[in-house]
Amino acid sequence: MDFRRICTGTWFGLFNEKVRRCRLDCIFFWRILMEKIYVCGHRHPDTDSIVSSIAYSYLKQQTDEYAIACRLGPCNEETKYLLNRFDFDEPILLEDARVRLSEISLEPAISVHKDETIFETLAKMKQHNQPFISVVNHQNKVxxxxxxxDLADIGLGDTAFGIDLLKNVSLDNICKTLQGKIIVRDDQMKLNGKVSIVALSKRLSADYEVKNRIVIIGDDPISQKHLIQKGAGLLIIVWANSVExxxxxxxxxxHCPILISGYGSMNTSRYLFFSPEIQTVMKENVMCFYExxxxxxxxxxxxxxxYRAYPVIDSENYLTGYILxxxxxSYKNKSIILVDHNEFSQSVxxxxxxxxxxxxDHHRIYDFYSKEPILFRNEIVGSSSTIIASLFKEKNVNIPKKLAGLMLGAIISDTLNFQSPTTTQKDLDMAEMLEEISQLNMDEFxxxxxxxNSESETKxxxxxxxxxxxxxxxxxxxxIIAQAVIPSFERLNIIKESIHDELIRYVRKxxxxxxxxxxxxxxxxxxYFYNEGKIAEWIENEFxxxxxxxxxxxxxxxRKKQIVPIITQIIQKNV
Known part of the structure; x- marks a missing residue:
């Protein structure tokens, strides 16, 4: 057995696994850094609008773009049926074209508890290389x-500030900050906030005032006892492992507490001022932004x-990150691709x-402008899904079987099973291509x-x-033109009495x-056309x-090729 070969194979296996993991990590971070592109159809989406956003998002993803399918309203029953049949989720709901804080990369949600020390807070800032931090309460709310x-004032500011901080500091926090050990604990500890560093004998320190002070002393039992007798508030012993x-x-x-510091006299005196709780120095009523x-x-x-950074919180006041x-x-606007529409009045x-x-799109071009040149593909076809199917073909990108079925359903829906006058030969050609890929029978489908659609009888x-x-x-x-495709006009006999009143309410709304x-x-x-509004009589005069x-x-x-032109012509005639 070749031992070197086994080792080499094992090494290469581990190496390949590391490469694979690294590649996955790179893909993950690459997607975070990439610009999001939102692909959305029109308001009150029909099947073609929803499917076009899904299909075109997929196509963009295959060309290394981070595209997200969106919808501008609820899916109708037909769309839900097709999505469920081909195992697709509904696109995300896009309610506004403006950028929300929840949609951008924020600084990490690093925080400290209000009971943590200033020293711990500084350590966490250093650990995360972040010069700011939020303070949270027991419910983890900011x-x-x-x-x-702000914390620089403790070391560089007036000593009176540090004295005030140390008046109410706890023995446990001092011990934790100094990495020390408590030798004597006393609940009656009284501190005036002042600090003295002494290493003198009884004779030399006879006139030194230490009452209620924090006193840093070396391993000198005689001086230690003398300072205790003089009323020291707390004895911190340095360079010692035990106390007599x-x-x-x-x-x-x-009633004089004693602790042994884990540092020498210099660092003990420095770190001591960072032992109070962070809540004693934090800025309250800080301006926060909701995500x-x-x-x-x-x-x-x-x-x-x-300030250069502010906390971002959710609806329950929990920290989600920071905005610089x-x-x-210097924020960027949302990047959006419009499918199955181009009019801003129909968009997000x-x-x-x-x-x-x-x-x-495959509709009329109206109410649209752009500041820069863009790709604008508008074709005289019966469905936007037809155009997108042809784009797959042009870019030589394979259409997955289930996506092909979904797109075929959209074309059938938007061309009214190829009965609409908007239907073109290209619609038929793309439908046949999708039928073959999806392995569906178009007539049965x-x-x-x-x-x-026959379920409209219950609407x-x-x-x-x-x-x-x-x-x-x-x-x-x-x-506003609403179109309802129904199996038979017999349904109108049931609802026609309520149409007039409902349309009046809709016009007001x-x-x-x-x-x-x-x-x-x-x-x-x-x-059948049912009309209401202040110019409805123009339509009724014509019909x-x-x-x-x-x-x-x-x-x-x-609607696109017949209804809208008819109504437009009537309005133009009366203007």
Whole structure:
């Protein structure tokens, strides 16, 4: 047996394991340092909006970008069904385009307990190379803060400050700071905060005032007894391993505690002033920031203060980290990619504060601007998932089987099973490609999706107004168009009496000029428009009511290609 070969193999095995672990650590820290990119669809997301964010995030991740799929509202039942079927989690909810403290890298949440000593606090600052630290109470909630500069006053400031600190210091804290050993403990210990260092005989120290003082003395039993008799408040003995019994008995008689220091006289005298509890010197009522605060607001507040760092706490006042003034003043906006929309009015609130990197969309281009050139891909197709599927193909990135199934479902949903006039040959081609990858039967799959939509029979009008809803600015008028795909118009016979009142409430709530609730049936190849608002009469003048109900709009099923252009034309005609 070749012993060298065994050793070499073992060594290489260990080496490879270390390399593997190092690589994993590097990946972890690389992801922390990388800029987050949020990929989000529009408000009131439909299936294509949610799936596009998931699919494009995955594609960006394959090209070494830290992309995160987001949603701007709850998923509808159809989307939930598809996500569950293909084992995908819902994207994270993005409520605001502004940067919150919880979304950035903070300084570590290092803290000390209020009962810890100043010495321990300084040691922890040094250990973590952090010149500031929060002080927490027994519930681990922030009660104060201290900086290294604040503590410099103890060693460099007026001696009166140090004297005040030592008046109420505990024997245990002194012992802990000096790494010493308590020889005599006395509950009646009285200290005036003053410190004397003496190493004199009885004859030479006869006139020395030590009453209630902390006295540092060497291994000199005669002087020790003399100082006890003169009323020393505490005897700290240096360069000694033990204390003679007669000294101990005398100390008990005079109520003078004794401890042996672990340091020499110089360090004992220095460290002694760092033995009080940190709560005696901490800054109280310190300004803290909550982790859900916006960074731009925090930066404004910090610009008016002198400290370089401030604690960040959660909703229960627990410390989560520190925000540095320099970081707050030089923060970067969120980086966002818009999919399945480009209009700011349909995007995440405060999108104008973010840095929009890309747009992948198949709708009209409106209400959009950018400060710098960006990648803007807008195609005349029936689904954003169609565009993203083609991007996988262009970049030669394989689409996982389950993701292919999810994307196929989105295309079927957005093209209304390819019945919508927005459907193009590219939609059909990409759908066939995804069908092959996912190993699904497209017709059977489409039927499953239609079956999910049949559950709309249990929904109310208010439910429909929460799902597939988009807001438009048309000639200065705020127009909201909600589309509900239903299996059959028989459902309208049940809810039509409540539609009018519900739309009136919705107009007041959204403060819009027109809300149009469109019920579409793929099977019956048409739609009904229900309108309310101050310009609703313009629509009704163009399409008069029949027996108090809107007329049937045959072959009108696409919001993007038919409904929006129709309403736009009517508004322009009346302006």
């Amino acid at each position: 009660t104060g803060m201290i900086t290294r500069n 019994e007669d000294v101990i008995e005398l100390a008990k008689e005079y 859900d605060e916006f960074l731009e607001d925090v930066a404004k507040k910090m610009s008016k203060k002198r 003034k320099d970081h707050a003043m 609130p405060y999108i104008e504060r973010a840095t929009v990197l890309e747009v992948i 489409a039927y499953d999706i239609l079956f999910i 109310s009008v208010s439910d429909f107004l929460k799902e597939d809803v988009k807001s438009f600015d048309i000639e200065g008028y705020k127009v 959204k403060n819009c000029d027109l809300v149009c609730l469109v019920f579409t049936s793929i099977a019956e190849n048409g739609s 008069p009511l029949v027996n108090g109900q809107p007329p049937y709009m045959e072959k009108i099923i696409s």
